[in-house]
Amino acid sequence: MNVKEAPIDNRQEHLDLLCFPTLFPTGQYGEHNSRQSYPAQTLSFSEYIKSRLLNKDSRFRRNHSYCLHYYGLKINKALKTGIYNLLKTSRGNVGQTVAEILEKINVLDEEFEGNLSTMLAPIRGTNQYWFRVKGEVKAMIAEYGSPTLFLTLSSAEYDSADIAQYLRKVNNAPQSYSISRLCTEDPVSVSRQFSYKFKDFFNIVILQRGVLGKVEQYYVKKEYQMRGAPHYHILLWIENAPIVGIDCPEEVCSFIQDRITCHIPDSNTSPDLNFLVTKYQMHKCSKYCKRNIKVGKTYVSRCRFDFPRPVRDSICINDVENSLKSCNKIYYLKRNEKEVRVNDYNPLLLKLWRANMDLHYIAERSLSLTEYVTGYVTKAEKSHAQDLWDEVSSCDNIYSRLWKIGQKLLRAKEVGLYEASDLLLGESFYMKSVTVQYVNVYLPHKRSRKIKNYSYLTKMDRSSKDIFNPSIIEDFYPTRPNNMEDVSLYEFVANYKFDKIGENGEREYKLRSKPVLPNHRKFNPMQEAERDDFYYSLIFLFVPFRDESTLVMEGETMEEAFRRHREASIHGIENHFNKLQKLLEAERNWKKIVDARNKAGFTEEELPDNKEDDEPQLLGEIMEAVADIADMHINVPNLTLEQREAMLNVDQKTIFDKIKSHLLSQK
Numbered sequence: 001m002n003v004k005e006a007p008i009d010n011r012q013e014h015l016d017l018l019c020f021p022t023l024f025p026t027g028q029y030g031e032h033n034s035r036q037s038y039p040a041q042t043l044s045f046s047e048y049i050k051s052r053l054l055n056k057d058s059r060f061r062r063n064h065s066y067c068l069h070y071y072g073l074k075i076n077k078a079l080k081t082g083i084y085n086l087l088k089t090s091r092g093n094v095g096q097t098v099a100e101i102l103e104k105i106n107v108l109d110e111e112f113e114g115n116l117s118t119m120l121a122p123i124r125g126t127n128q129y130w131f132r133v134k135g136e137v138k139a140m141i142a143e144y145g146s147p148t149l150f151l152t153l154s155s156a157e158y159d160s161a162d163i164a165q166y167l168r169k170v171n172n173a174p175q176s177y178s179i180s181r182l183c184t185e186d187p188v189s190v191s192r193q194f195s196y197k198f199k200d201f202f203n204i205v206i207l208q209r210g211v212l213g214k215v216e217q218y219y220v221k222k223e224y225q226m227r228g229a230p231h232y233h234i235l236l237w238i239e240n241a242p243i244v245g246i247d248c249p250e251e252v253c254s255f256i257q258d259r260i261t262c263h264i265p266d267s268n269t270s271p272d273l274n275f276l277v278t279k280y281q282m283h284k285c286s287k288y289c290k291r292n293i294k295v296g297k298t299y300v301s302r303c304r305f306d307f308p309r310p311v312r313d314s315i316c317i318n319d320v321e322n323s324l325k326s327c328n329k330i331y332y333l334k335r336n337e338k339e340v341r342v343n344d345y346n347p348l349l350l351k352l353w354r355a356n357m358d359l360h361y362i363a364e365r366s367l368s369l370t371e372y373v374t375g376y377v378t379k380a381e382k383s384h385a386q387d388l389w390d391e392v393s394s395c396d397n398i399y400s401r402l403w404k405i406g407q408k409l410l411r412a413k414e415v416g417l418y419e420a421s422d423l424l425l426g427e428s429f430y431m432k433s434v435t436v437q438y439v440n441v442y443l444p445h446k447r448s449r450k451i452k453n454y455s456y457l458t459k460m461d462r463s464s465k466d467i468f469n470p471s472i473i474e475d476f477y478p479t480r481p482n483n484m485e486d487v488s489l490y491e492f493v494a495n496y497k498f499d500k501i502g503e504n505g506e507r508e509y510k511l512r513s514k515p516v517l518p519n520h521r522k523f524n525p526m527q528e529a530e531r532d533d534f535y536y537s538l539i540f541l542f543v544p545f546r547d548e549s550t551l552v553m554e555g556e557t558m559e560e561a562f563r564r565h566r567e568a569s570i571h572g573i574e575n576h577f578n579k580l581q582k583l584l585e586a587e588r589n590w591k592k593i594v595d596a597r598n599k600a601g602f603t604e605e606e607l608p609d610n611k612e613d614d615e616p617q618l619l620g621e622i623m624e625a626v627a628d629i630a631d632m633h634i635n636v637p638n639l640t641l642e643q644r645e646a647m648l649n650v651d652q653k654t655i656f657d658k659i660k661s662h663l664l665s666q667k
Helices: 015-019 045-053 064-087 100-107 115-121 127-144 159-170 179-185 189-209 249-259 271-281 319-325 347-353 368-377 386-390 399-412 418-426 454-458 474-478 489-495 528-542 560-567 575-598 618-635 639-646 650-665
Strands: 089-093 149-154 215-224 228-236 289-295 298-303 357-361 430-432 436-438 449-450 496-501 507-511 516-517
Touching: 015 064, 045 064, 045 418, 064 399, 089 115, 115 127, 127 215, 127 368, 127 430, 127 436, 127 516, 127 575, 159 179, 159 189, 179 189, 179 650, 189 215, 189 228, 189 319, 189 347, 189 418, 215 418, 228 418, 249 357, 271 347, 319 368, 319 575, 347 560, 368 575, 436 528, 489 516, 489 528, 528 560, 528 575, 560 575
Parallel strands: 436 516
Antiparallel strands: 089 449, 149 228, 149 357, 215 228, 215 430, 289 298, 496 507
16 A cells, blocks of 8 residues: 555554544544633643553453553653753863853754763663663662561463452453453553552561561662563662671571472362462473573583572572572472472462462672672663764754654563553652662763753853753752751761751751662772772762862872771761772672682573573463474364363463453454
């Protein structure tokens, strides 16, 4: 078919009415419709799309193209915000006038090409977004030590009677609809119900009832398996938990055995738990989990989840460094021959959650295992933002270049309807027990600051040097009240917040009800380029000052200044120094472990047909089921379609029903 009409401009105000006539048959009531019933209120973009997706009329959320259309619009809005933030950020321009800054912006100075991570950080799911989150998790580890447990909870939406009942109710669907068809047609409602279930489960069972122990701190990340249904990764800090390398092995073993098992219960005495373990916790190796590990010059096939696991008469704790070097677990549970493929679980959690779970003990002194897990729970898709900069025409202005780079990166990102739905509804991709606030500890000439709006600058006196927005570091902290004279910047950020302007015109502050955790760039003093930054960051955070220039004496190196303040017993500086040293040691240890693996020839170099993925092991069974379905026509060529369908097992039937319902919905 030859379509000669000009394409619709995507900036068209009523684009939704033109693209989705079946949803707007009268050509009215789209996003930009004037709503006279709310004369004093205009719906924001986010409010509008939420009202559509959560409407009693389910047509909007069940139209997948409509959902993905608005997902694209929201991502583009986030990209524009990121570009705006990047262009408003300037480094080391203290003392410059408004005229000088306006000239730099107008001639597109290279400095305003800036750090592309600033541009992409607002876009959820990008590498730059998770880089910031990883820094927050590392700040928690520096403050609270190694997490105790690593828990993964997956969904089982195709087995959930509650979800099926809810979907039939909100969509007025007949009883004849299979649950797979219901889930496929309305992923928005499925994702919402899963989020509600998880939040109640986490808050009541894990936090309030303390099934795994009293939780002091936590970090939770939501991921989407195979671009489909979500699952959660959770780090838990348990009160008074023993740590490998500090506490005795017997105490560690007792702690693990009280919470984690791989036992298959008797089907007569515990029929329900037996059903759950055999249905959700049994691992079957498939192409999905098999990895071709290069050992020396040969490749050895190995399960990436370490199945089958060894038979043992009792629990044992392994040497941490040797275990990590050989890609093994730091402990093995008591396990018989029938249990070598059982994924570790907690019995009470499994009975209440009723879906696949994975529970690991990870508390060890060196933090090497924690270093690996931190990367895992904050991982993102690979980004090549910097590589794309030169590919975009330098003839374009800087905004156009940044926009084209952002579009190239976002087009390469895969997203499923569950993830798109959560983004549109404002569902958080992660949560944690403490608020983390970033503090820019760079040296003054390297420190980035937010410039005032361009429109505001154009109205200012060109000779004015007041070009930056107010900030904690340059404005609020140095002018703190006299009764806070001895409060360091670290304490100021952690414990105080702005209250009001007093009668004397000065800012007044009050104690926070719950302290926040200051986070900052962690520099490495072993690298020459970062040594001064490392020592200055400690001085800057913990030595009280009014004038930053007084922190280091003339002719004094940063290290000498640090040692001088350290000898003066400045409160907090020694403790924080030790925390940073421990984190750096963990990074060095992990690098040594990776180097040892490579030196021994134990590298996970994958063959071309091995596709990289880091999703929960339950998906292996589904992938295997898909492969079996694909092979069925070879093994039984003379059977009818009905006969073949009757031969499907539970996993295969799930996949078959999902594809079938999708095809039927296209008629």
